[in-house]
Amino acid sequence: MSAGHYTHDNFGKTVMRSQVAIALLLLLCLPLANFWFPSAYSIKAGIHGLSAISALAVGTYLTHRALPLVKGMQVQLQSLRRWVLAATLLNLAGAISGNWIYMRYRGQDGPRDWILERVPAIHNVLMEFKEFVSLFPFPLMLSATALLYYYGLPMQTRRDLCRFVGITILVSWSFLLLGFVVGLVLAKLRFV
Amino acid sequence: MQHPTESNSQALHSGPVVAASLALLLAFLTLMVSHHISRLSPGLDKLVHSYGYWIPGSQGKGPDGSIGSYTGKETLAIGVWLLSWLAFHLMWRKQDLDLAAWTRIFVISLVAITLGFFHPLSDPLVLFIAGFFGLP
Numbered sequence: 001m002s003a004g005h006y007t008h009d010n011f012g013k014t015v016m017r018s019q020v021a022i023a024l025l026l027l028l029c030l031p032l033a034n035f036w037f038p039s040a041y042s043i044k045a046g047i048h049g050l051s052a053i054s055a056l057a058v059g060t061y062l063t064h065r066a067l068p069l070v071k072g073m074q075v076q077l078q079s080l081r082r083w084v085l086a087a088t089l090l091n092l093a094g095a096i097s098g099n100w101i102y103m104r105y106r107g108q109d110g111p112r113d114w115i116l117e118r119v120p121a122i123h124n125v126l127m128e129f130k131e132f133v134s135l136f137p138f139p140l141m142l143s144a145t146a147l148l149y150y151y152g153l154p155m156q157t158r159r160d161l162c163r164f165v166g167i168t169i170l171v172s173w174s175f176l177l178l179g180f181v182v183g184l185v186l187a188k189l190r191f192v
Numbered sequence: 193m194q195h196p197t198e199s200n201s202q203a204l205h206s207g208p209v210v211a212a213s214l215a216l217l218l219a220f221l222t223l224m225v226s227h228h229i230s231r232l233s234p235g236l237d238k239l240v241h242s243y244g245y246w247i248p249g250s251q252g253k254g255p256d257g258s259i260g261s262y263t264g265k266e267t268l269a270i271g272v273w274l275l276s277w278l279a280f281h282l283m284w285r286k287q288d289l290d291l292a293a294w295t296r297i298f299v300i301s302l303v304a305i306t307l308g309f310f311h312p313l314s315d316p317l318v319l320f321i322a323g324f325f326g327l328p
Contacts, residue, residue, distance in 0.1 A: 107257025143212040160291040
């Protein structure tokens with residue numbers, strides 16, 4: 001008998017969902033704390049943190065939905081495309097709030113000046129990289145959403161189309177992770 | 193669950209997938225090229241910046257800062273992305289293109305463009321190309 005087929009009962013599902021909900025709530029406490037940071041830019045930072053972590057959480061969940069798509073398995077396309085749409089909107093919020101907080105990053109005596117004075121390589125290599133790859137997840141997710149809605153349910157008959165959309169979701173998540181990690185490094189070095 | 197019939201499975205074409213993803217590559221490439229151009233001289237930076245003046249906060253000063261020429265790079269990339277997506281989609285929506293080959297090209301190009309934003313790798317190449325055009 002294959003060990004790969006295990007159907008979770010209702011209790012198992014409740015446990016897992018509770019775990020995810022608790023973990024997510026605790027994780028969201030990290031950006032929530034920004035709202036109390038003694039800085040004139042705490043609201044911008046808090047909103048960017050909340051949208052970035054939410055986008056990362058949904059993007060990570062979606063990698064588990066994308067894998068069956070890549071493997072050519074039958075998936076619940078209606079539910080999947082709603083999740084991908086949600087991820088697109090969260091990534092858009094992350095990009096817009098990122099632009100907003102980026103103003104202060106470049107402002108007078110902002111984090112950029114501080115970093116350039118002390119550890120210039122962090123700005124010149126890491127930040128110049130992050131600024132751009134953080135923009136990638138939104139258009140990638142939007143493209144996946146548009147294709148899932150454009151083809152509709154008959155899409156499952158074409159394995160190659162499903163595979164490509166699955167790969168797009170995985171690629172989007174990898175850029176999300178890159179941008180997120182560099183963002184955390186930056187916030188740890190110098191808050192706005 | 194709807195059972196697809198023979199006719200609508202034939203109606204699906206891979207063209208729109210190639211259109212959407214090629215437009216993404218062109219957008220990211222625009223972002224990369226405009227970024228490197230803006231770094232060559234203050235004049236070129238101003239030129240790239242001027243495309244982004246419509247974005248709020250693109251020209252602020254002082255502690256609140258501004259997004260600077262990043263706005264111009266974003267504007268150019270969004271323009272190239274949406275216009276090329278529309279054009280390719282209209283061109284290829286009824287065509288079946290080789291998706292197996294395209295998947296490989298797409299992923300490799302995406303990795304190459306990503307590395308183009310990594311300055312220790314891209315700067316020597318950018319300076320070489322800029323020198324070829326007589327730019328500072």
